[in-house]
Amino acid sequence: MTSSCLLRRTLAALAVTASFCAVSTSAAQSYPERPITVVVGYPAGGSVDLTARLLSEELATQLGQSIVVENAGGAGGTIGAQRVARANPDGYTLLVGSTNEMVIAGMINSAVRYDSAKDFTPIGMIASQPMLLAASKTSGVTSAQEYLDKLKSGEPGQYNFGSSGIGTTLHLAGEMINESTGTKAEHVPYRGVAPLVTDLISGQLNYGVLVLSSGLPQVKGDKIVALGVTEKKRSAVAPDIPSLSETPGFEQVDINVWFGLYGPAKLPEPVVTRLNEALTAVLKSDAFRTKMSESGATLYEPGIDGARFLASETEKYGRLVKLANIEPN
Missing domain, CATH: 3.40.190.150 (Bordetella uptake gene, domain 1)
Structure with a gap:
């Protein structure tokens, strides 16, 4: 191939590329x-x-x-x-x-x-x-401090918490609570939030972690007990529920x-x-x-x-x- 043919082909390719870019830019600008x-x-x-x-x-x-x-x-x-x-x-x-x-x-x-x-x-x-650490009405626990006291006084593996499944944000929030408080509540995975809430209400499960919007109706209906939200600040939609980090031992919980x-x-x-x-x-x-x-x-x-x-x-x-x-x- 002669140098002039190669030059023509190169220029043609560049022209096509320039045309494509112009069309793409035009389409993006009119998006x-x-x-x-x-x-x-x-x-x-x-x-x-x-x-x-x-x-x-x-x-x-x-x-x-x-x-x-x-x-x-x-x-x-x-x-x-x-x-x-x-x-x-x-x-x-x-x-x-x-x-x-x-x-x-x-x-x-x-x-x-x-x-x-x-x-x-x-x-x-x-x-x-935020997520919500909640307790069943039958647990007798009404605050994050009471939850911590009970876990620290119990035997290893005696207490557990439910979440919507292994590796979910709810599960890992529970692990963050364990880490911050130096306790070890065992994880119980559920197939979604609905059966978890059902067991919390019935008392089959003592503690659970759920998204605030999923738990708030049950809290307002006096069916489960809110122990605290997992963000550093209280939620504007539920200002009466304390942040877990307000309780000594939970300071590192922010998720x-x-x-x-x-x-x-x-x-x-x-x-x-x-x-x-x-x-x-x-x-x-x-x-x-x-x-x-x-x-x-x-x-x-x-x-x-x-x-x-x-x-x-x-x-x-x-x-x-x-x-x-x-x-x-």
Whole structure:
């Protein structure tokens, strides 16, 4: 091949590349031009689903485009997350992800085929919700101090706590409580929160860890006893329930369930900017703030570095997974 032919081919290739980039940039700048799908890795009705639906309603207004929420439940949220990780990075398939599928799942499930730090573009953090350490009415325990006194005076393995399953945020919150207090309540895994609450109400289970929004109706109905929330600050939606960290021995307990908005890796920068601006406006909306507060959640301030946040959470939960002696399955 002559040098002139090679030059012509090189110039032609560069022209095609430039044309493609121009089209891609133009498409990104006019985003969104069609409906957006927000994937939730859980069935309808849970805290992640509720967050996604409330967010999508407000986000659609900000973007001037309709948003469809699709539930792709299964495998602890990882099926939905994997779908978004493999989606075309054009901004039309997004994920409302939570602690479990974005941090914990990859540590305990060898079947997970995505890397949260590499396969997603963090758009912004949405909200967090504390968990609740609760006791049955039959336990005779009415405060975090009484809980601690009973565990310290009991035999090893005498007391236990229930969660929604091995390796869930609820399980690891219980392990953080064990670590902070120097006690060892044995973990009892349930297939979800509903049977856990049923056993707490009946007295079959003395103690349990559950998301605040799941336990608050039972507390208000005087069916279970709230011992404390797992965040450092009291929840605005339940200010009468103390933070566990207010009780000596629980000072190191600070853990929650969080929700963030993600897209596939390599989202065009103009799309990320547009979505981030829309999310920021939603987070500042009084209407959205009120709705999320009613669900037991606290909104994050705009501007959190999503990648740095994810790295910090990965470090924290990695330690807790080791503490719980959970081996990848």
